[in-house]
Amino acid sequence: xxxxGVQLSGNALPLVLPNVAGEDARWYxxxxxxxxxxxxxxxxxxxxxxxxxPLYQKLHHWTKHNNVRLDLPLFxxxxxxxxxxxxxxxxxxxxxxxxxxxxxxxxxxxxxAEIESLRTGLQLRKFEPHPYLVAGERxxxxxxxxxxxxxILLRKKNGLRVVLTLDLIERSVAVEVDAQNVExxxxxxx
Numbered sequence: 807x808x809x810x811g812v813q814l815s816g817n818a819l820p821l822v823l824p825n826v827a828g829e830d831a832r833w834y835x836x837x838x839x840x841x842x843x844x845x846x847x848x849x850x851x852x853x854x855x856x857x858x859x860p861l862y863q864k865l866h867h868w869t870k871h872n873n874v875r876l877d878l879p880l881f882x883x884x885x886x887x888x889x890x891x892x893x894x895x896x897x898x899x900x901x902x903x904x905x906x907x908x909x910x911x912x913x914x915x916x917x918x919a920e921i922e923s924l925r926t927g928l929q930l931r932k933f934e935p936h937p938y939l940v941a942g943e944r945x946x947x948x949x950x951x952x953x954x955x956x957x958i959l960l961r962k963k964n965g966l967r968v969v970l971t972l973d974l975i976e977r978s979v980a981v982e983v984d985a986q987n988v989e990x991x992x993x994x995x996x
Contacts, residue, residue, distance in 0.1 A: 830890045832915035833858075834897075835907040842902035843879040849900045856888040860924060862934050880933055886921055937990055939966075949987040956991055957981075 836857075838846045843859055850857035860880040867873045884907075887897055894913060897903060906913035927933070939945065945959045945968060957970040960980065966988060967980045 831856075831888050832890075833886055833888050833918055833921045834913050834915055836885045836887055836897060837904045837907060838883050838885055839902045839904060840883060843883065843885050846885050846900055846902040849902070850885070850887060850897075853896065853900070855893065855897060855900075858886040858888070858921060858925060860886075860928055860933070862932070864934075880928075880935055882935070886916070888921075936985060939985070939988065939990060944991045945988045946991050947983060947987055948989050950983075952981065959988065 836846070847857050847859040861877045862880050864876050864878055865873050866876050887893075889897060891913075894906065897906065908914040939959055941959055941961045943959050944956060946956045947953055947968060952970070955968075955970055957968040960967040960969055966983050966985055968983050968988065969980050
């Protein structure tokens, strides 16, 4: 890959040319400064680095103001880039980029099918962020008749179940719940 320096007021701004050897390009997750995802994606676009920043819309109401529809990152602090390994240094040079997700100093590529499915799905369905939940994790039900109850998360086929235990009588029950009604206990806001 070639880089050219453009002289602007004494500062050299690297201009990255698009990757012509696209067959070895892979998708990588780039970790950004908090609330800098859109700015980083804009810098990637200016440098001709293919990127993907999935956004969702949220209606927000500030006091004494009207409701405002915001475009927010679906994965806060992350932007995805489609690059060949030699372009890694160009990505890391972008202001607001903290690093690339991987092991040590080696970036880990994401499956192309996952990113393409996400890109396609965003056009067809409504997405919104959700806390990362792992089967076996202690969770709290945050809405409905059982709000506030805690249990262990199980997955059953395409649904979620929470096992609620009544320690006093040493009995447990499993209840099916919607994913949006469950939160990890360790992430509780006080």
